Amino acid sequence: MQFIVALLGFLGFLAVWYWRIKALQEVARDGRKIAETVSNLPRKMRFKTKTGRGSLDVVDDPREAATILMLEIAQARGTLTERQEAAIRGEVMHHFEFQEAEADQLISQAGWLSRNGGASHVVVSKMTDFVRSTPGMSNKELVDLDGMLVTVSEAEGNPTDSQLDLLSIYRDKTGLRV
Numbered sequence: 001m002q003f004i005v006a007l008l009g010f011l012g013f014l015a016v017w018y019w020r021i022k023a024l025q026e027v028a029r030d031g032r033k034i035a036e037t038v039s040n041l042p043r044k045m046r047f048k049t050k051t052g053r054g055s056l057d058v059v060d061d062p063r064e065a066a067t068i069l070m071l072e073i074a075q076a077r078g079t080l081t082e083r084q085e086a087a088i089r090g091e092v093m094h095h096f097e098f099q100e101a102e103a104d105q106l107i108s109q110a111g112w113l114s115r116n117g118g119a120s121h122v123v124v125s126k127m128t129d130f131v132r133s134t135p136g137m138s139n140k141e142l143v144d145l146d147g148m149l150v151t152v153s154e155a156e157g158n159p160t161d162s163q164l165d166l167l168s169i170y171r172d173k174t175g176l177r178v
Helices: 002-051 062-075 082-096 100-115 120-133 139-153 161-174
Strands: none
Touching (some): 062 082, 062 100, 082 100, 120 139, 120 161, 139 161
16 A cells, blocks of 8 residues: 555656656747747847838848849749749758748748839849949859859749849849859
């Protein structure tokens, strides 16, 4: 009888500590989410202040401009598809070293900014000028961006004529010859 009581007590002890550990894990998970939110707060605040000023004139980050370029290349084929969005997300995560949530947020922000930017060739021209004139932008980075644009243009098969036209605008403005 004493053995059964001791066993029940031990099992109760284990259950209480299991519950406490689970609660601590949840607190740690919530803390990580809060830390991620706080780390993204400056970018979110910049975006909120930008939204009142206009569309493409508020772009101040070459990664944002590159994402807008990729979106324009993708949308030159038609409505943005899941494959194209996945290709853009993959390029952003790989080249800009963003997590998936950050990449999704950047893609959404870039889509919002380019929505009222005008015709695709105008947007590509403006964003290419911005990227090219960014201090510290090297030729290797411009070539890398060209590769990113090509990857996005090929997400749904061979690039269309309109996608190739936009790629040629980028290449002409950056001086790249392929």
